[in-house]
Amino acid sequence: MSQVKLVTLDVTNTVMRVLGGVGHQYSSIAKIHGIELDPDVINQAFRTKFKEQNKQFPIFGSKSGLTSRQWWDTLVQKTLTQSGMDSKDNKLSKISQDICTHFETEGWMLIPDSVHVLQELKNRNFKVGAISNFDDTLENVLRRMSILHYFDFVLSAWTVGHAKPDPEIYLKALNIAKTAASESIHVGDDYQNDYLGPKKVGMQSILFCPDVSNIPTGVKCSIANLSDLLKYV
Structure with missing residues (x-):
């Protein structure tokens, strides 16, 4: 060279x-709130939803007027519901916010x-x-x-x-x-x-x-x- x-x-x-993988991290935080989700299912859902989200709002929504936190919150909620969580569960938003904060500080x-x-x-x-x-x-x-x-x-x-x-x-x-x-x-x-x-x-x-x-x-x-x-x- x-x-x-x-x-x-x-x-x-x-x-x-990511420590332990996305599925492990998401499921661990969901479990704290009493929600049981399969890490492998989460991993698959995350890959699918990430591609969709990135195609619709490239570069974490920076060109669409979104903050990166808004972009991630939407993605995390889609991932959780795709993994089996009820979209009407009042815990959904709190779990998503906790996951977003977690990856800004740990994980x-x-x-x-x-x-x-x-x-x-x-x-x-x-x-x-x-x-x-x-x-x-x-x-x-x-x-x-x-x-x-x-x-x-x-x-x-x-x-x-x-x-x-x-x-x-x-x-x-x-x-x-x-x-x-x-x-x-x-x-x-x-x-x-x-x-x-x-x-x-x-x-x-x-x-x-x-x-x-x-x-x-x-x-x-x-x-x-x-x-x-x-x-x-």
């Missing part, structure tokens, strides 16, 4: 992930080696950025996870107004870092967003894929452990 000056990383499922865990890798990148004097299809809470979440200080800049889809794999979000990163695309590497777990997307603007890219049996055809550079990134910089 060309000499690298900038390393950007995806956040969700690359640097951190996340760091990917193994993420802190070590971030620290090592800073030790080697790379510029480090976060590029994520996240809402406007991203910096606060990173701060609560005690990793915000490792990043020279943080770009979320909400703040930029463009979501990966749109080239604009990567061009924004290159402009902020004042670094040529050929001297930059992006790392993430999504083939379209994090591997193909950066290549469209000339960046190098590495697919983070812990399941080596699931690497898409055509991927020339992938890592199974985040620490393997250090071999390429």
Whole structure:
């Protein structure tokens, strides 16, 4: 790879992930209110409703006059009712609000080696950025996870107004870092967003894929452990 000056990383499922999965988190909070829901059913409902919500109101509703909290509250309620909760249950709104608050303050865990890798990148004097299809809470979440200080800049889809794999979000990163695309590497777990997307603007890219049996055809550079990134910089 060309000499690298900038390393950007995806956040969700690359640097951190939902602790126990969405189904586990939603069902645990619902149970506090006396509602029993199957985590596996929730996971399926969440994937379906997230796609629908994102298609109808892209980028967490930022272009539709919604706050990200309103966007998530609607999605969570749709997910819960799709998972078997009565839409007329007077507990629905309270459970949804509790879930939304939970993910703004808790509910996340760091990917193994993420802190070590971030620290090592800073030790080697790379510029480090976060590029994520996240809402406007991203910096606060990173701060609560005690990793915000490792990043020279943080770009979320909400703040930029463009979501990966749109080239604009990567061009924004290159402009902020004042670094040529050929001297930059992006790392993430999504083939379209994090591997193909950066290549469209000339960046190098590495697919983070812990399941080596699931690497898409055509991927020339992938890592199974985040620490393997250090071999390429």
